[in-house]
Amino acid sequence: MLKDYLNWKERPEIIGENNISDGVEIAGNNVTSKYGYYGKAAAWDVGDVHMKGGAGQMNTIYSWGTLKDTGIISDLGTAVIN
Numbered sequence: 001m002l003k004d005y006l007n008w009k010e011r012p013e014i015i016g017e018n019n020i021s022d023g024v025e026i027a028g029n030n031v032t033s034k035y036g037y038y039g040k041a042a043a044w045d046v047g048d049v050h051m052k053g054g055a056g057q058m059n060t061i062y063s064w065g066t067l068k069d070t071g072i073i074s075d076l077g078t079a080v081i082n
Contacts, residue, residue: 001066008036008061020059036060 013020024031031037036059043053060067067073 001062001070004062004066007063034061036062 041053041055
């Protein structure tokens with residue numbers, strides 16, 4: 001878990017130019033990235049397709065493997081996308 005935390009503090013989206021906290025501050029809010037972020041996707045256009053946004057996203061300091069190994073999350077099933 002400590003390795004994940006140290007890696008988190010080095011990620012460009014956390015400490016680099018135009019990082020997540022900078023974007024949040026520009027939007028008029030204050031956050032800390034100590035444990036991660038949760039947010040909803042904004043609307044955007046991809047080619048001729050307009051995406052409405054609204055999907056939730058969680059970005060944590062812990063890797064998927066660490067979360068599974070500690071039992072915080074588990075595989076609950078398999079999704080099939082056609």
